[in-house]
Amino acid sequence: MGFRRWILVLLTGFAAHSAQAHPVTYQGATGVMTWNQPFMSDHWITYSFRRDMAIAGRFMRMEMQDGQQNYSGLQLNYLLKRWNGDDYQANIYVYGGGGVATFDEQNSGAYFGGFEADAEDRKFFSLIKAEYMKPTAGDDFGHVEGRLGVAPYEAEYNEIASWFMVQAQWHPTLEKKFVVTPLARLFYKSFLFETGVSLEGDWMMNFMFHF
């Protein structure tokens, strides 16, 4: 119990993460997620065939320091651990897979791995994510993201929920190495929308839904 509390405090206090919210949703659900910024895009379609496991197709655009690199692949997402508390939920996900990376019109095999952890109640949200893509040719892509969020009101189930968040991203091989983005998140039912502008003026627009 002490260890669990420690983990939750760690997640809540440190937490980071990206716009990613749902590597695994509920059993039988399909999720569509897209995250977009000038220096990278990330698109996922997931199918949760178990309550703790999903298969995902993924396409990424990365503006590297010496040109654009794309990645297309399949991955398996696994809900490693979930804590359901009276007033909170916390999750740890891991995922990995492989595909094709394209750089300078050259294709090469690539593999991808990552983890994501989040903790939230109805007022606060925190998340951390780290992932790594290794192509057999071309530059590696490493990515660490963190998020902290606060809700101005505790939305009920049938209301539009609003969140204000700050996202920090670090990816040393992209043209933009470190980006901090204040953003707003809105969601209603199964539809989620986020938008923001980084401290350096980079736009961000994310969309997610599941059915």
Added chain:
Amino acid sequence: MKLKELVFVSLLIVVPTMAQAKPITVQVKGMVCAFCAQGIEKKFKALSEIASVNVSLETKLVKLDTKEGKDVPDDQIKKIITEAGYEVVKVERAQ
């Protein structure tokens, strides 16, 4: 004649009571986000026995109204909540 009337009146009272839908209240742990809890509503609404589903993040309750003469066993309720990613604390049925 009086006995027949008595039986008829009794049936009028008893039969609708027997067929009446009984609300089920499920207390759920971990339900803090409406976006994440959609699976609960979707899965219960897919059951032919269910008339309506109401989810409250404030009270952490899922209220199920069944159709007349229908019921959903506790095991099935717990399975649906678990597959949606949550934990059932208790299932209560209106008397």
